[in-house]
Amino acid sequence: MKNINTSPISGTQELLPEKQAIFNSLKTKINEVYESHGFFNIEAPILERTEVLKAKAGSETEKQIYNVYKTAEEKTDSTEALRFDHTVPLARYIIEHENNLVFPLKVSQLGLNFRGERAQKGRFREFYQCDIDILGRNSLPISYDTDIISTLLDTYNSFELKTPVIARINNRKILSGLIEFLNLQEKSSEIYSIIDHSEKVSPEKTKNSFTEIGLSENDIKKILAFIGLHGERAFVIKNLNSLNINNELFMSGVSELDAVLSLLEATGYTTQISADMRIVRGLDYYTGTVFEFMLPEYKEIGSIGGGGRYENLTSRFSSNHSFPGVGGSIGLTRLFFVLDEYGLLRDNHASLIDYAIIPLSNNEIPYATKIAKALQDQKLKTSLIMTDKKLGDKISYATKFAKFGIIIGEIEANSKTARVKDFETGEEKVVDAKPLLTNSPSETPHSV
Amino acid sequence: MKNINTSPISGTQELLPEKQAIFNSLKTKINEVYESHGFFNIEAPILERTEVLKAKAGSETEKQIYNVYKTAEEKTDSTEALRFDHTVPLARYIIEHENNLVFPLKVSQLGLNFRGERAQKGRFREFYQCDIDILGRNSLPISYDTDIISTLLDTYNSFELKTPVIARINNRKILSGLIEFLNLQEKSSEIYSIIDHSEKVSPEKTKNSFTEIGLSENDIKKILAFIGLHGERAFVIKNLNSLNINNELFMSGVSELDAVLSLLEATGYTTQISADMRIVRGLDYYTGTVFEFMLPEYKEIGSIGGGGRYENLTSRFSSNHSFPGVGGSIGLTRLFFVLDEYGLLRDNHASLIDYAIIPLSNNEIPYATKIAKALQDQKLKTSLIMTDKKLGDKISYATKFAKFGIIIGEIEANSKTARVKDFETGEEKVVDAKPLLTNSPSETPHSV
Numbered sequence: 001m002k003n004i005n006t007s008p009i010s011g012t013q014e015l016l017p018e019k020q021a022i023f024n025s026l027k028t029k030i031n032e033v034y035e036s037h038g039f040f041n042i043e044a045p046i047l048e049r050t051e052v053l054k055a056k057a058g059s060e061t062e063k064q065i066y067n068v069y070k071t072a073e074e075k076t077d078s079t080e081a082l083r084f085d086h087t088v089p090l091a092r093y094i095i096e097h098e099n100n101l102v103f104p105l106k107v108s109q110l111g112l113n114f115r116g117e118r119a120q121k122g123r124f125r126e127f128y129q130c131d132i133d134i135l136g137r138n139s140l141p142i143s144y145d146t147d148i149i150s151t152l153l154d155t156y157n158s159f160e161l162k163t164p165v166i167a168r169i170n171n172r173k174i175l176s177g178l179i180e181f182l183n184l185q186e187k188s189s190e191i192y193s194i195i196d197h198s199e200k201v202s203p204e205k206t207k208n209s210f211t212e213i214g215l216s217e218n219d220i221k222k223i224l225a226f227i228g229l230h231g232e233r234a235f236v237i238k239n240l241n242s243l244n245i246n247n248e249l250f251m252s253g254v255s256e257l258d259a260v261l262s263l264l265e266a267t268g269y270t271t272q273i274s275a276d277m278r279i280v281r282g283l284d285y286y287t288g289t290v291f292e293f294m295l296p297e298y299k300e301i302g303s304i305g306g307g308g309r310y311e312n313l314t315s316r317f318s319s320n321h322s323f324p325g326v327g328g329s330i331g332l333t334r335l336f337f338v339l340d341e342y343g344l345l346r347d348n349h350a351s352l353i354d355y356a357i358i359p360l361s362n363n364e365i366p367y368a369t370k371i372a373k374a375l376q377d378q379k380l381k382t383s384l385i386m387t388d389k390k391l392g393d394k395i396s397y398a399t400k401f402a403k404f405g406i407i408i409g410e411i412e413a414n415s416k417t418a419r420v421k422d423f424e425t426g427e428e429k430v431v432d433a434k435p436l437l438t439n440s441p442s443e444t445p446h447s448v
Numbered sequence: 449m450k451n452i453n454t455s456p457i458s459g460t461q462e463l464l465p466e467k468q469a470i471f472n473s474l475k476t477k478i479n480e481v482y483e484s485h486g487f488f489n490i491e492a493p494i495l496e497r498t499e500v501l502k503a504k505a506g507s508e509t510e511k512q513i514y515n516v517y518k519t520a521e522e523k524t525d526s527t528e529a530l531r532f533d534h535t536v537p538l539a540r541y542i543i544e545h546e547n548n549l550v551f552p553l554k555v556s557q558l559g560l561n562f563r564g565e566r567a568q569k570g571r572f573r574e575f576y577q578c579d580i581d582i583l584g585r586n587s588l589p590i591s592y593d594t595d596i597i598s599t600l601l602d603t604y605n606s607f608e609l610k611t612p613v614i615a616r617i618n619n620r621k622i623l624s625g626l627i628e629f630l631n632l633q634e635k636s637s638e639i640y641s642i643i644d645h646s647e648k649v650s651p652e653k654t655k656n657s658f659t660e661i662g663l664s665e666n667d668i669k670k671i672l673a674f675i676g677l678h679g680e681r682a683f684v685i686k687n688l689n690s691l692n693i694n695n696e697l698f699m700s701g702v703s704e705l706d707a708v709l710s711l712l713e714a715t716g717y718t719t720q721i722s723a724d725m726r727i728v729r730g731l732d733y734y735t736g737t738v739f740e741f742m743l744p745e746y747k748e749i750g751s752i753g754g755g756g757r758y759e760n761l762t763s764r765f766s767s768n769h770s771f772p773g774v775g776g777s778i779g780l781t782r783l784f785f786v787l788d789e790y791g792l793l794r795d796n797h798a799s800l801i802d803y804a805i806i807p808l809s810n811n812e813i814p815y816a817t818k819i820a821k822a823l824q825d826q827k828l829k830t831s832l833i834m835t836d837k838k839l840g841d842k843i844s845y846a847t848k849f850a851k852f853g854i855i856i857g858e859i860e861a862n863s864k865t866a867r868v869k870d871f872e873t874g875e876e877k878v879v880d881a882k883p884l885l886t887n888s889p890s891e892t893p894h895s896v
Contacts, residue, residue: 003766004499006544009528012493014541016548017555020490036824038801038831040849042468045460046494046560047574051452066516068530070564080457082516093462096454100464102848104835107465112494112560116518126495136835143813143834150817154824266814267821318451353486365591366714369598373715376484376602383486386591387552387584400550401488 011117011125013333017401021352022345023336029158030130030330031110037151039108039132044089046112050081052092055316064115082114086131086329087313094135095317103137103323104144110332122341124333133327135313140324142256145289145309146263148328152305153272155330156293162344163298167269168230168276169291171257172308174240175280177250178226182219191215195227196280199299229277233261236275253288260289279306287311289326301338305330355382356398360391360409367413371406374436399423459565459573461781465849469800470793471784477606478578478778479558485599487556487580492537494560498529500540503764512563530562534579534777535761542583543765551585551771552592558780570789572781581775583761588772590704593737593757594711596776600753601720603778604741610792611746615717616678616724617739619705620756622688623728625698626674630667639663643675644728647747677725681709684723701736708737727754735759737774749786753778803830804846808839808857815861819854822884847871 008014015023035041053065061084069078083089086109094101110130117123132151134144149167156165175195179188190213198206203224210220226243229236240254257275264273281290288309295301307328314323339345355375359368368384375382383402385394391407398405407419412430416437421428456462463471483489501513509532517526531537534557542549558578565571580599582592597615604613623643627636638661646654651672658668674691677684688702705723712721729738736757743749755776762771787793803823807816816832823830831850833842839855846853855867860878864885869876 004503004540004764005497006500006540006765008493008540008544009495009497012495014492014544015490016545017488017490021488023491024489032827033824035829036827038804038829040465040468040800041472042463042465043471044462045456045574047457047460047562049453049457052454055452064518066518068514068516068562070512070514092452092454092456096456096462097464102845104833106831114495114516126493141834141836143810146817147832147834150821154821263814263817267817316452317454352488356486362591366711369594369711369715373598373602376481379480379484381483381486383554384595385552386589386595388589397550 009125011120011123013124013126013337017352019340022340022347023332026159026336027110027128027130027332030155030332031108033151033155033158034108034110034130034132037106037132037147037154039106039151041108041110042090042093043109043111044083044086044093046082046114047080048083048089048092050079053081053084053088055088061115064117066114066116084115085113086111086129087133087327090131090133091314091317091323094323095314095319098319098321103135104140105135106132106147107135108132122334122337124337127331127333129329130332131327131329133313133325135323135325137321137323140326142259142289143263145256145260145326146267148307148326149260149273149291150264150267150269152293152307152328152330153269156305159339160346161295161339162346163295165272165293165304166296167264167273167291167293168279169257169261169264169273169289170276170279171253171260171289172280172286173249173253173288174257174277175226175253177247177253178223178245180249181245181247182222184215184219187213187215191223192280195223195278196282198227198278227277229275231274231276233258233265233273233275236277237261256288281306281308285310291328295344298342298344301342304335304338351401351403353381353383353402355380355404355406356402357382357384357406358391358394358398358408359384359386360407362386362388364408364410364413368408370437371408371418371433395421457573459568459571461572461574461785465800467788470788470795471780474607474784475558475576475578475780478603478780479556481599481603481606482556482558482578482580485554485580485595485602487554487599489556489558490538490541491557491559492531492534492541494530494562495528496531496537496540498527501529501532501536503536509563512565514562514564532563533561534559534577535581535775538579538581539762539765539771542771543762543767546767546769551583552588553583554580554595555583556580570782570785572785575779575781577777578780579775579777581761581773583771583773585769585771588774590707590737591711593704593708593774594715596755596774597708597712597721597739598715598717600741600755600776600778601717604753607787608794609743609787610794611743613720613741613752614744615712615721615739615741616727617705617709617712617721617737618724618727619701619708619737620728620734621697621701621736622705622725623674623701625695625701626671626693628697629693629695630670632663632667635661635663639671640728640730643671643726644730646675646726675725678722679724681706681713681721681723684725685709704736729754729756733758739776743792746790746792749790752783752786799849799851801829801831801850803828803852803854804850805830805832805854805856806839806842806846807832807834808855810834810836812856812858812861816856818885819856819866819881843869 066082067078068080113129114126117125194209229239237258279292286308290308292303292306309326312322313325357368357372359365372382372384405421412418416434417430418433419430514530515526516528561577562574565573642657677687685706727740734756738756740751740754757774760770761773805816805820807813820830820832853869864882865878866881867878
């Protein structure tokens with residue numbers, strides 16, 4: 001018997017059953033919406049070849065890779081590590097299984113990823129990410145970008161949060177085109193980074209940052225006017241066109257953004273979408289549409305998911321084809337953490353169990369098991385309480401997790417009845433259990 | 449562009465979407481049955497303190513532990529590893545959260561475990577295990593043992609396999625009592641191991657093994673007669689009693705076994721249970737009821753799940769209480785592998801998707817998105833096909849994964865209709881789409 005630290009490792013999620021049930025209900029909803037939108041679920045292993053992971057990782061991510069090794073072996077043998085996202089395993093999967101897949105391929109991946117992040121509140125080292133991606137072989141029409149955005153919006157909507165969710169949508173070609181037009185390509189990554197941070201600092205700070213990297217007053221003015229553009233499609237597109245940026249990339253980005261937003265409007269998403277020139281998304285990897293989801297009433301939470309269009313998922317592997325795609329991701333562990341902290345979840349899980357069946361003595365257990373089985377066969381969550389406690393103790397135990405109690409004494413067992421107690425109202429009634437025991441699947445003690 | 453090995457690491461499972469859907473349907477069924485039987489789902493992290501894991505692991509398991517370390521750090525810093533089962537994290541969880549839990553506690557855990565096994569066909573290093581456990585605080589009535597067995601039987605039955613599943617049930621006290629009675633305690637672990645292997649070798653071999661460890665002819669005769677006992681409760685219990693083993697442990701084991709089997713019979717499991725003196729289960733850790741599930745028509749597959757009663761889950765940690773319990777586990781990854789290999793799964797997932805919506809040109813996409821959304825809101829799996837291909841190509845793509853096609857041209861868009869094609873029968877009909885678009889949740893294009 002040792003004194004061992006029994007707390008979960010920092011940066012991991014460990015929930016009590018009630019919270020776990022709420023977390024699981026979000027995961028189930030994500031899965032249901034992804035499925036209903038026609039995504040095929042796949043699940044690549046968590047263990048991945050280190051060479052595969054390093055083929056993508058930048059130096060920052062690389063530092064966070066968890067390698068694995070067996071206790072009895074040397075670290076130098078380690079060629080395996082834990083995946084840090086779903087994108088790299090997906091790229092490997094596509095290359096490996098290309099001939100057995102159909103394209104465009106719509107795939108979902110819901111699972112744990114691992115990063116050796118510094119331990120910090122709300123930052124996780126083991127966390128669920130729920131990704132969807134659509135991959136074309138050699139080409140993929142722009143309309144599929146809306147498929148990803150609408151799927152994710154429907155997913156957030158299925159959570160029935162106490163606060164609205166919106167999608168902020170942009171197209172990287174617009175800013176790239178503007179930078180080309182202003183001849184600032186050499187400062188492109190600094191400009192991206194300043195815009196990416198612009199919402200977290202004051203407008204003066206943003207302006208100073210542009211000055212610091214050597215932009216002219218005139219260019220700064222143009223860029224500030226540009227990133228000031230956000231709101232409804234018609235308004236933003238009109239203003240982008242009136243900037244008179246005579247650049248092909250710019251114009252193609254504006255037209256793609258217009259197409260994506262128009263189609264979302266036509267599908268019925270009008271109040272939940274916004275064009276927003278401040279959305280650039282950090283990753284180099286996006287080349288067209290980019291988007292982020294946020295809770296406009298809780299700006300401090302920041303992005304609760306996002307994604308975008310990329311040129312070729314599998315560029316790090318050799319292949320005869322390119323796989324352009326569009327994808328998005330919900331970081332479920334972090335999202336649950338913040339939604340719970342801000343109290344934005346509706347708790348539909350007040351009771352973990354529907355029925356607690358309480359035989360008065362061991363003699364009634366055989367009859368009670370039959371009642372339990374009949375309910376369980378109807379997928380009603382039913383627990384049989386078989387402790388040697390007094391009735392009062394059994395009931396006080398059951399009320400902690402069940403909606404109804406079904407009390408069974410000698411009289412009930414002999415007469416094939418059951419005493420059903422509504423734990424919320426305290427109401428109690430005796431019901432005939434025979435229809436239940438003859439396996440009529442539509443009857444429940446509550447409905448009888 | 450490097451030439452990187454893109455196959456999944458050996459000992460991991462990676463499935464194509466069709467197979468993944470079948471795997472997922474089994475996982476969903478397990479979860480549904482566990483939930484309906486009143487188990488609370490919990491999910492401890494995969495990353496676990498090495499000291500917690502080593503508090504239980506025997507030397508064999510310890511060699512298989514995967515430690516983790518970050519690329520940028522030294523191996524000597526590694527104090528974290530991947531869990532190898534659900535039992536150790538559960539024990540830690542109980543100790544950590546005891547005051548926020550109710551006892552008896554019924555918990556389920558469905559998730560990945562990791563073991564550095566030698567790579568071998570059908571042996572996995574990353575695998576799903578689906579556990580249920582019931583923990584008492586200081587005590588737990590024997591009736592709960594049947595709760596675990598019946599839940600697992602209902603789970604296997606929910607798979608609707610092409611072959612029956614049975615539970616073989618025993619009680620370790622019976623054999624321990626017999627060994628005590630014969631005064632063979634010093635050879636106890638060898639005797640357990642020989643019995644454990646007896647089904648894989650000839651009766652002669654088993655007899656020789658007993659001779660080799662120095663048992664007398666008389667003792668061997670008694671043990672062989674004993675392990676020959678299996679079949680219906682009444683028969684086995686009668687024969688056990690007629691052995692005249694005057695030993696308290698033995699008699700208590702027989703009476704527990706009788707109670708567990710009687711209650712299962714009363715609940716309605718008559719053809720799926722069998723008392724079997726050959727079932728001992730390798731783990732030291734079991735102290736009473738033990739059970740294994742098997743496919744009697746496919747004996748070569750061996751055990752497809754099992755579990756038993758243990759004295760104290762948390763004995764490796766310090767606590768004021770003991771937590772006796774009973775639990776069982778389905779090794780889903782291996783089970784799926786063998787069921788698939790033997791062709792024992794009924795494939796209910798011929799089509800991954802219900803409806804493929806096929807607009808004839810980009811002009812019909814806005815109307816098509818509305819149809820898609822209406823179906824998706826009803827949780828029907830619906831995919832919108834927006835490629836710039838000819839109709840024939842789009843249909844041949846859609847038939848690979850969808851049950852029905854919904855073809856939408858200019859005429860359909862203008863008249864608010866849809867052309868629904870049953871891909872299986874080839875039948876095609878035009879239906880009115882207006883009820884669908886006005887959001888009547890009970891209408892589908894197929895039912896209209």
